[in-house]
Amino acid sequence: MTYDDSALVRRLSPEMQAMMGVYALYWKLEESFAALEVELSHQECHMVIKLDEPKRMGVLAADMLTVPSTITSTADALEQAGYLARQRDPADRRAWLLVLTEKGQDMRQMLVLEAGALFHRAAGLDADETAEFARLARKIRENIMKTGIPEGLKK
Template identity: 75%
Template sequence: MSDDISTRLGRLSPEIQAIMGVYALYWKLEEAFDCVETDLSHLECHMLIKLDQPKRMGVLAADMLTVPSTITATADGLEKAGLLTRDRDPQDRRAWLLVLTEQGQEMRNMLVSVAGDLFHRASGLDADETAQFARLARKIRDNILKTGIPEGLTK
């Protein structure tokens, strides 16, 4: 039998094919992100990408599926590097907003661009397919959050 791997995998159920595709994409992107030259940790890069606008630390913790203490430690490192500042929230002066500096915004823009390029190379999807995949991935994420965050993401 000389079937190629794509043919063999095509005989599996759509659910199994989807799971295998998501795993393959995840590992390919992990490998590719490790090659991005930056002094930042994965968590610091993740925080910069999530800071598309000033956010309270609690909101950011929820967005990043992590605990507030992790946000505080990560923000400390980014603040020390000059990539963000803490400003009082004008809506509630007791709360703090994390705000990107100009240097932080430049780093975020670079990370978003690199991530997009890496995604397109790894996935092989065009712009329309990427938009469709993004819509489906948001639906999956929303369902997971609604039914309970996986234990591994809360530590």
């Protein structure tokens, strides 16, 4: 069963239309990601995506908007499963870097590709529209990050 409220939405202000679109996109993507058949938790997938380069755990905690203890337990699970390794930071031999293994890099590549495909199916945007949406979404995110991180992003 489909539900069509497009006539109602068109009568709303642009701000309300934008909010309703973002909300619908969020829930559609959540549903789609939940259906992905990967052995990793949501938090573990998030960490794998954020590890585009070796990072210290404190930097990764800030990137993921979480506390270091969460990073430690997630990193432990990913390390045990063979997705990442800890290496000494050459700039400070007392510190550790988290580095994706080959298995982790393969998982990250798969997640990035699958996320892109899920986004395109859910959003129905072409390449130019996606680039414009990404530009606007980055601007929105930067403003939100400057004005105070919402509790939902801290989880």
